[in-house]
Amino acid sequence: MAYQMDAHHAPVDPSVPLEYSTEDGQLKILGFWVFIAADIVLFSCLFATYVVLHNNTYGGPTAEQLFDVPGFVTETLLLLTSSFTCGLAIFEMHRSRLQPMIGWWIVTILLGMGFVGMEISEFAKYVGEGANITRSAFLSSFFILVGTHGTHVTIGIFWMISILIQLIRYGITAVTARKAFVVSIYWHFLDAIWIFIFTVVYLSGKVS
Numbered sequence: 001m002a003y004q005m006d007a008h009h010a011p012v013d014p015s016v017p018l019e020y021s022t023e024d025g026q027l028k029i030l031g032f033w034v035f036i037a038a039d040i041v042l043f044s045c046l047f048a049t050y051v052v053l054h055n056n057t058y059g060g061p062t063a064e065q066l067f068d069v070p071g072f073v074t075e076t077l078l079l080l081t082s083s084f085t086c087g088l089a090i091f092e093m094h095r096s097r098l099q100p101m102i103g104w105w106i107v108t109i110l111l112g113m114g115f116v117g118m119e120i121s122e123f124a125k126y127v128g129e130g131a132n133i134t135r136s137a138f139l140s141s142f143f144i145l146v147g148t149h150g151t152h153v154t155i156g157i158f159w160m161i162s163i164l165i166q167l168i169r170y171g172i173t174a175v176t177a178r179k180a181f182v183v184s185i186y187w188h189f190l191d192a193i194w195i196f197i198f199t200v201v202y203l204s205g206k207v208s
Contacts, residue, residue, distance in 0.1 A: 017094060019181035022174050032182045036189055039152075043193055046145040047200060054205070056137035063138070063205025066131055068122070072202045075118050076194065079153075082111035083191040090184050098172055105164050105180075108187070112157045119150045142201065149197060152190055159183050 013021045020026050054063065089104035123143070126132070133143040163179050170176055 017181075018172070018174055018177040020178075022178075025174055025178040028178060029182060029185075032185060036185065039189070043145075043148070043196075046141075046148060047196065050141040050145050050201065053137040053141040054201075057139075058136040060136040060139065061129070061131045063142075063201070066126060066129075067202055067205050068125075069206065071118065071122055072198065075115055075122075076198050078111050078115040078118065079191055079194050082108045082115065083188055085111065086184050086187045090181060093172055093177055093180055096172055098167065101172070101180075102164065102167055105160065105167070109157055109160050109164070112153055112160070112187075116150060116154055116157065119146070119153075123147070146197060146201065149190065149193055152193075156183065156187055156190060159186070 019029065085104045086108045089101050089108060092098075092101035092104060126139075131139055133140050160183055163176065163183055166176050166179065
């Protein structure tokens with residue numbers, strides 16, 4: 001098999017996608033899947049806690065009284081759209097088209113920021129109505145589950161910004177391609193977790 005050398009003098013296999021073209025890249029992507037598996041365990045525990053406690057309102061507001069349908073539907077649309085634009089960025093990366101990739105990357109970041117902004121506004125509204133994290137077991141499990149997801153999204157936004165800066169400085173290389181691919185996996189994972197939150201927390205809360 002013919003190997004080339006990248007800017008870091010590492011052997012690059014041109015017969016596979018750029019993010020997998022170095023041994024270092026392959027190992028780091030594999031390691032990230034292990035991290036995702038650990039995060040699945042974390043969210044599974046938080047979902048189980050919420051399912052057990054969601055009826056324990058202790059005279060406080062219930063999910064049906066609290067949740068605002070247009071609000072959480074808009075949050076869902078923002079995050080689902082950002083996952084799509086993230087996929088477009090990786091598609092352009094595989095075509096070695098830097099400017100379109102950067103464009104879709106920026107759109108993804110902005111949509112993610114919109115999602116986080118709406119979630120902060122939602123939490124502030126609930127707290128303003130007296131529905132804070134200490135009011136009931138239902139609210140404790142709700143804020144911890146949804147807040148943990150929101151924290152992950154916020155970390156993802158800063159992570160994507162750092163990769164955006166590297167793309168602008170170095171272009172599409174084996175290293176930046178691997179980093180962009182890994183954060184795209186992370187972003188799609190958060191999208192999948194949100195679909196569960198949308199279904200288990202918000203939709204179930206409104207129809208129960």
